[in-house]
Amino acid sequence: MLKHRTARLNDVVRSRQSPGRAIQERARVLSASPQPCSEEGAGRHHSVAPWLILAVLLLWICGPARVSADDSPWQWTMALKQNLLKDSMIMPTSLYIDEEKEQYYVVDSGRNRILSFNRDGELLTIFNAGRSLDTPFDMVRSDDGLIWIVEKGRNSLTSVNLKEKAVQPMTLRFDGALLYPDRLEYHDGLLYVLDKMTGDVVAFDLGLTPRKRYACSDCVEGFIDFRIHGDRLWALDNPGGKIVVFAMDGTVEERMDLGDPVTYPYSLAVGPAGYIYILDRQKRNIAVYDKTGTYKYSFLRYGFARGEMYYPTEIRFDPWGRLCITDEGNARVEVFSR
């Protein structure tokens, strides 16, 4: 692992080049060959029919103004943030998307609140559970309408019943051991909690009875993030630089080595077409792998401007195929679409 990381240092240093240089680089890329148009096409070299070139050129000329994300097919679309000066978010840590309501919920850990946005990125409400939240970190909504919030400050999984205005912090245990909840997902009536103490993912029913543990036997630190996609649980091993894919019954189905393209894998997401997106917190970019785990391309860079990352902390896809990146350093969620 040591050698692995050392070999990637030059990439890290390069990724920290100045935003000014990055702009020049971006200009160079924009003047280069046409951008790939599908998730599968990105990063692949093949012959292109003349009519396709013409179509791409027309789209390029007639399309709306946009910010390119390097040589990737991803274009900056909008940012979820609090525009009121002096009331900006402080260290937002996660995003939850309610498909039914078509709303985004951003957990603003530094100001102990949750902000909701509509699908167009307009701020709707600011919720702080009667000022009772203590360093919220992640959240989901269960089918029964309860909101579940990981509160780091209480080391609790807290349920919020909006109708009854009831807030109930609860500590979690598995085999008698206290859990330190970190990341949270909801799937098929179960709450999936990443325990920072063990690095394992533990599934709880809504009564908070533990049902199953997803553990990595050969990971040094356990997992740092996970997603549930296609009835499989995808977990990210940070120092090991690999993804472990579990069947929902807990058996390991697959392991994918991420290799040199990533230095400090921090979050993962699986795209609609099965491509795997890895957020690299150190390089401030996203590395994309195909379904077989073959590296395809990377995009995004260090910076503070639109479309740039400072301290990205989580990535996830919304139900409309857009890639959402929570950046706690820049206090916003950047949304990219193809």
Added chain:
Amino acid sequence: MRALVTLLLSSAALLLFLPGPARAAVVCLDCHDRNQFTNLVVHEPVREEKCTRCHNPHVARHDGLLMVREGRLCYSCHDQLPNRFNRGYVHGPVADGQCTVCHDPHASAGASLVNEDLARNCLVCHDKLPLEFKYVHAPFSNGGCTECHLPHNSEQQGLLKARADELCLSCHQPESLQNGHENFPADPAGCLTCHNPHGSDRPGLVRNVLHPPFEKDCATCHGLKKMQAAVCLDCHHGVSEEMMRIHSHLTRQDGNSCLNCHSPHAGDDERLLRGPLQQLCVSCHMDVIEGYRLSTYKHPAMQNCGDCHEPHASNTLSMLKGDGIEVCARCHESQGAFSHPIGGDVIDERTGQAMTCVTCHNPMGTEFAFHLLDDRGKGLCILCHKNY
């Protein structure tokens, strides 16, 4: 006769202006004392009196009229070394290309142009290493640093020649250890969690400060079902509360993340650290330290990560000890008064957040003066002031 005089004058002129090492040395040593370049081991260019292999006699950009920067100059002949020294943990002077920190470029009494009193050489830099012990490890007292350490680079932390346990057992036979380690597992391991390899005020080189449970009752920790960090946090309530912050070093880390930095048995001070803090941080954050080292401009005198970062947990970015102003203002008290306005009333329109020191500077290093994020002439300013 005239022809002879002309020939002699021409030869003299030719000798005077002819560039060449032999001629150069003659001129150099007219002023520079030859005795300074004489010893048991003499560097080949010196022995051949080829001073201009390294020095420009007229003018140069580098100290000592060196033709090119020190490390690069050495590697121009010793061209196999960069690849060898590029692996694993690299000794600071090697990483910075400062070969002459240890090697004399002209002549020395020791092999490889290293001072014959190697330990004295090492202790010039490692001056914080305690020298006064009641009990001293023989290789250390004999000045045999290289019996355990490699001088250039190593795959092992602390530039050790091999894994610490292997190194200990290469001299101390396992059978002989049983006497002092009752009930110890058959294969001794983790020697350095209890012993200081240099010296100690306790017999057996046991480190000076003992963990109370280790001193009183091993069963306080051992024999429990699991040896996760929870075992430590059960007693260390303050640290337990720290773990309830946004970012923490709480990880499984081979079972117990506390033990990644702390020894459960004994230490050299009350923190029971396994080594110097910087060395501990590097063991996981090698890429961060290397990024710092490779940067052209960086915050100077950063010897201790703990000066700015919280080692356990923090509610700030990068686990800093405060926000992007507080951490800097502890030393840079007056900068905010005369530089670009910063603070809560000055909003960076790109992010909607308050401008801080790190809006423009990256103390971990950049390619621009004052470790700015871009050129201070214009590039940096137009990142925000686009109409300038």
